[in-house]
Amino acid sequence: MAHYNSYESFKTKKSIKKKEQAKNKSLVKTKDDFVVSKSSNYGIVLEVKYNDIFVIYDNEVVKATLRKDLNKIANQVLFVGDKVELIKDDDKYIVKHLIKRNRVLSRTKKDSTKLDDIGKSGVIATNIDIAIIVVSCKAPPLHPKFIDRYLMILQNSNIPAIICLNKCDLKTLEEEKILDIYRKLNIVVIETSTYKMLGIDELKKYLKGKQAIFVGNSGVGKSSLTNALLSDDSIKTGNVSDKSKRGRHTTTSSKYYLWDNNSSIIDTPGIRSLDVSNFNPIEIQQYFPEFKNSNKCKYSDCLHFHEPINSCFIKQEVINGYININRYISYLRIMSDILNEEYIDILNEISKED
Ligand SMILES: Nc1nc2c(ncn2[C@@H]2O[C@H](COP(=O)(O)OP(=O)(O)O)[C@@H](O)[C@H]2O)c(=O)[nH]1
Ligand SMILES: [Mg+2]
Ligand SMILES: [Zn+2]
Incomplete structure (x- = not known):
């Protein structure tokens, strides 16, 4: 069955990706005590330019650098919106701790709340x-x-x-x-x-x-x-x-x-591409609330992609106009990016039924 093949090739791609991620991980390993869970006295990172960190602290903008023993480039470790604890050393501000992050926005799906997972994750x-x-x-x-x-x-x-x-x-x-x-x-x-x-x-x-x-x-x-x-x-x-x-x-x-x-x-600057290739194909439908009737598809693992129209309830809802065609096209495009497979034939088939 076509959807099984797709899933296998996805898994291979994923294991290659995992190896790459492991490589990146070792590049950004930081000291264990750098991240703290909370602090009552912190500043917020406004901008990071290579090694200069601009922080709003006590109602003014100060320039700080990263703690020396981290031996890291600031813009790989800190991001706009981060909360940081500063110390003053000879009139210079130094970022001593990062306060544990919440809700991180990145270009790709990743658990970027863990500092060591960040690497080049965007x-x-x-x-x-x-x-x-x-x-x-x-x-x-x-x-x-x-x-x-x-x-x-x-x-x-x-x-x-x-x-x-x-x-x-x-x-x-x-x-x-x-x-x-x-x-x-x-x-x-x-x-x-x-x-x-x-x-x-x-x-x-x-x-x-x-x-x-x-x-x-x-x-x-x-x-x-x-x-x-x-x-x-x-x-x-x-x-x-x-x-x-x-x-x-x-x-x-x-x-x-x-x-x-x-x-x-x-x-933010214009973000040209959002990488969705890290998503699992079967989970994509959870981001499309209008696909709520997918349990009515013949196969429980239906991807609403290359499965035949008569076995896929979602395709029938697209044909009957219950699901907006543009949203379905978006879905197909995302699936096509993840699975590395064409989707035009699926659209052609659907428009014939229309
Ligand atoms: N017609 C129209 N043009 C706008 C409006 N807001 C911004 N622009 C123009 O759109 C262009 C891009 O705006 P900019 O704020 O730089 O976009 P950004 O790249 O998303 O930050 C500029 O030429 C603005 O003058 C608006 O409300 N109406
Ligand atoms: Mg702009
Ligand atoms: Zn289906």
Whole structure:
């Protein structure tokens, strides 16, 4: 059966990956006493530039370095949003301890709460209370596939997420239709325009008192929204280059801003690819709540992929319109990335039945 073959090849890929991970692990081994479970006196990492760590501490930004005996490069060990304990040595600040992290956002699925697991796993930021998936109208255009991958990665890291459609001054019926899919899944969708200052107060309501992060492709308006929250023009925003309609890189590393008491926002650079290849194929459906009837498929391990239509209840629900076709296409794309198999034939077969 096709789905068994796929699963076997997935397992082989996974064992190669495990070996690579083991290699990375040994690279970043740190002293056991570096991570502590709590501390009442800590600062928050705003930015890490190679070995310079910028920390907001006692209401001011200080520059610190990593404890010498760790013998590590700071940007491999610490990330924006981390809570750190500092000591002062000859007027210089030194990071002595890292406080155990919560809800780590990284480009790939990984247990990055363990320091030694991090390596090159692509940690974006830590201790995130809420993530705002920012998308935009027109430039760059709105594609559900980005939203769906972010939702998966975020849910996997236990980070609550909302969707923010920016550039709503350019909104058409097309965007409305896509957003409806998510509203029906009970995901909060808000609309903003930094040009017309629309929706900013609503956005603030969701972010107040939280350590929040903007994620999304470059050019959607994350830095503009950050500016709007800060109510001054301290960050420079770039223009989308008209030729390609793709965003230009304007923020090169994640940055942390306090915009109100206890309310902070992390602005991230455009993240081109989210790697979902570490996910197990059978678990992907748990990130698609509308696949709730998958127990009605003939095979209990049905991946709703290459299985015949008459044995797969999910495919029938797609054909009957109970499951949105765009969401199913997202699902197929993700599965195709994980299993390294084409999905176009599956779509063709389904559209014949339609
Ligand atoms: N039409 C429109 N353009 C916007 C809006 N917000 C930002 N932009 C433009 O979108 C481009 C990218 O914005 P930027 O904040 O740098 O995006 P980032 O890459 O996600 O940080 C800039 O040219 C902004 O002027 C908006 O609400 N409406
Ligand atoms: Mg930016
Ligand atoms: Zn199925």
